Amino acid sequence: xxxxxxIALLLCALTLTGCLSxxxxxxxxxxxxxxxxxxxxxxxxxxxxDGYTTIxxxxxxxxxxxxxxxxxxxxxGTFKIRLLFKSIHEICRINIETKERDCTAxxxxxxxxxxxxxxxxxxxxxxxxxxxxxxxxxxxx
Amino acid sequence: xxxxxxxxxxxxxxxxxxTASLADAISVESLVGAGTWVRDDHLREMSDILLFGHxxxxxxxxxxxPLPSQIPLKSEFxxxxxxxxxxxxxxxxxxxxxxxxxxGLLLWFDRYGWDGEDxxxxxxxxxxxxxxxxxxxxLSFTDAKHDWTVAAGMxxxxxxxxxDFFPAENDSLLYTWAELRYWKFSAQASLHRANVKxxxxxxxxxxxxxxxxxxxxxxxxxxxxxATIYKRVIGGFDEDFVRVHWEQNLFAxxxxxxxxxxxxxxxxxxxxxxxxxxxxxxxxxxxxxxxxRVYDDGWDDLMFGWAIELPVLRIGYNSATDYDxxxxxxxxWIAELQFNLQSVGEFLFARGGRxxxxxxxxxxxxxxxxSEPQGTGITLPASSQTQAPLTATGxxxxxxxxxxxxxxxxx
Numbered sequence: 087x088x089x090x091x092x093i094a095l096l097l098c099a100l101t102l103t104g105c106l107s108x109x110x111x112x113x114x115x116x117x118x119x120x121x122x123x124x125x126x127x128x129x130x131x132x133x134x135x136d137g138y139t140t141i142x143x144x145x146x147x148x149x150x151x152x153x154x155x156x157x158x159x160x161x162x163g164t165f166k167i168r169l170l171f172k173s174i175h176e177i178c179r180i181n182i183e184t185k186e187r188d189c190t191a192x193x194x195x196x197x198x199x200x201x202x203x204x205x206x207x208x209x210x211x212x213x214x215x216x217x218x219x220x221x222x223x224x225x226x227x
Numbered sequence: 228x229x230x231x232x233x234x235x236x237x238x239x240x241x242x243x244x245x246t247a248s249l250a251d252a253i254s255v256e257s258l259v260g261a262g263t264w265v266r267d268d269h270l271r272e273m274s275d276i277l278l279f280g281h282x283x284x285x286x287x288x289x290x291x292x293p294l295p296s297q298i299p300l301k302s303e304f305x306x307x308x309x310x311x312x313x314x315x316x317x318x319x320x321x322x323x324x325x326x327x328x329x330x331g332l333l334l335w336f337d338r339y340g341w342d343g344e345d346x347x348x349x350x351x352x353x354x355x356x357x358x359x360x361x362x363x364x365x366l367s368f369t370d371a372k373h374d375w376t377v378a379a380g381m382x383x384x385x386x387x388x389x390x391d392f393f394p395a396e397n398d399s400l401l402y403t404w405a406e407l408r409y410w411k412f413s414a415q416a417s418l419h420r421a422n423v424k425x426x427x428x429x430x431x432x433x434x435x436x437x438x439x440x441x442x443x444x445x446x447x448x449x450x451x452x453x454a455t456i457y458k459r460v461i462g463g464f465d466e467d468f469v470r471v472h473w474e475q476n477l478f479a480x481x482x483x484x485x486x487x488x489x490x491x492x493x494x495x496x497x498x499x500x501x502x503x504x505x506x507x508x509x510x511x512x513x514x515x516x517x518x519x520r521v522y523d524d525g526w527d528d529l530m531f532g533w534a535i536e537l538p539v540l541r542i543g544y545n546s547a548t549d550y551d552x553x554x555x556x557x558x559x560w561i562a563e564l565q566f567n568l569q570s571v572g573e574f575l576f577a578r579g580g581r582x583x584x585x586x587x588x589x590x591x592x593x594x595x596x597x598s599e600p601q602g603t604g605i606t607l608p609a610s611s612q613t614q615a616p617l618t619a620t621g622x623x624x625x626x627x628x629x630x631x632x633x634x635x636x637x638x
Contacts, residue, residue: 111294111295111308113295113309113343113344113351113353114343114353132304133304134303134304135303135304135305136303139303139304141304159354160307160343160353160354160355161307162295162307162308162309162343163299163305163306163307163308164305164306165304165305166304166305202305206308207295207308
């Protein structure tokens with residue numbers, strides 16, 4: 087009987103591990119991004135408050151209309167994020183005599199001023215759409 | 228499923244509304260620097276137990292904050308939701324090795340830090356978690372006749388886990404400590420290698436009935452004062468300071484005032500008025516005021532709070548004790564599930580108690596012992612009591628001839 091009591095007590099104590107809060111909260115955030123813009127999405131970073139340090143969260147190339155895999159991280163709380171897009175420029179070589187143009191594409195990553203977001207944990211679905219002003223609109227579900 | 232989601236969202240919204248608007252995040256620095264104060268708490272509590280040097284003491288407890296938004300962690304990236312935790316255990320036991328001489332064993336343990344999930348035994352070790360522990364042990368020797376105690380032992384501070392953005396720190400630190408007490412005066416030192424980290428001089432002049440003092444009179448109004456020299460480094464320079472703590476009985480060992488003051492420069496640290504309905508201190512009420520300081524920004528303010536302590540539960544809001552013990556957490560309700568009890572002879576009381584707890588003792592008398600019905604158990608016949616005691620026959624050896632053993636296949 088004593089042995090059963092000790093086992094029951096131990097089981098009770100073990101169930102205290104993380105379960106108390108898990109009834110209603112998540113301790114990690116699962117993030118998925120859908121790119122509905124006309125740009126090429128290449129990543130998402132967490133940026134420190136002073137703007138100097140960045141920690142990558144998502145590194146995946148999404149062409150317009152594509153959806154990313156789900157990336158789970160321990161970012162639960164209020165943080166600043168920035169999105170990375172691929173910017174394409176043309177570099178052309180021009181023959182002076184024939185005036186022929188030989189062009190190639192130059193890729194560059196562009197980002198924006200970090201924006202503050204609140205992550206409550208659990209699944210988050212981020213939809214990126216083009217704005218009328220030429221920017222990107224972020225919608226979080 | 229939708230209902231569960233709704234419930235979940237409601238719970239999150241309620242929790243955020245209830246606490247997030249009030250709770251202040253704890254800083255990385257207060258979490259990383261907590262080891263010094265955990266070790267000091269151990270030594271201070273031990274010093275109180277060693278005032279008498281014998282008896283026994285047990286203490287077990289854990290802080291409990293049910294919501295992850297209650298004590299968030301402020302890092303360079305923002306505010307992380309999670310749980311500050313501090314689990315503690317303490318035990319003291321003594322034995323009389325010779326008449327009037329007692330040998331005691333002290334063991335104090337704290338596991339503390341911050342993690343993404345609450346737990347009891349197994350942390351989640353989230354990317355931004357910080358889990359440490361401090362174990363203090365020691366042996367004490369008390370001469371009750373001449374009323375002196377000597378004790379010494381070691382402190383182990385271990386870093387169990389630290390997330391990436393915490394500053395680099397030593398994962399295992401070993402300290403030694405020693406204490407010498409004569410009558411109501413004691414000296415206690417903590418050393419790291421050959422460097423003194425803190426030195427405390429105490430005089431507990433107040434009479435305590437549980438330690439053989441008087442329960443009333445002028446001597447119960449004498450002060451308890453201790454002064455501790457702490458080594459501290461600010462901006463790369465040694466900036467030692469002295470914290471003086473004064474505990475004063477104001478009324479019948481039920482109402483106390485406590486003040487902590489830092490010399491030479493920092494000034495007022497905290498003050499509290501504590502009321503114990505019974506001097507055994509099983510139940511207590513306190514209101515406190517603490518001066519918060521941020522050295523880098525050069526500001527300070529006063530924080531007022533209160534706490535109720537019951538035999539198994541302590542609830543506080545901005546209490547100075549909780550602020551000091553739980554990494555400067557404020558702005559939220561903090562509950563601590565705890566139990567502590569000290570015994571000296573027949574006295575039972577809580578930590579720092581002055582008189583024994585009002586526990587009723589019932590003496591159960593055995594009635595009608597003579598007329599107990601016989602035959603309920605095994606009874607020996609009366610004649611067997613007068614006979615010589617039974618002797619065990621033991622194991623009987625029989626000699627077996629060699630031929631027989633061989634036929635049975637040897638041994």
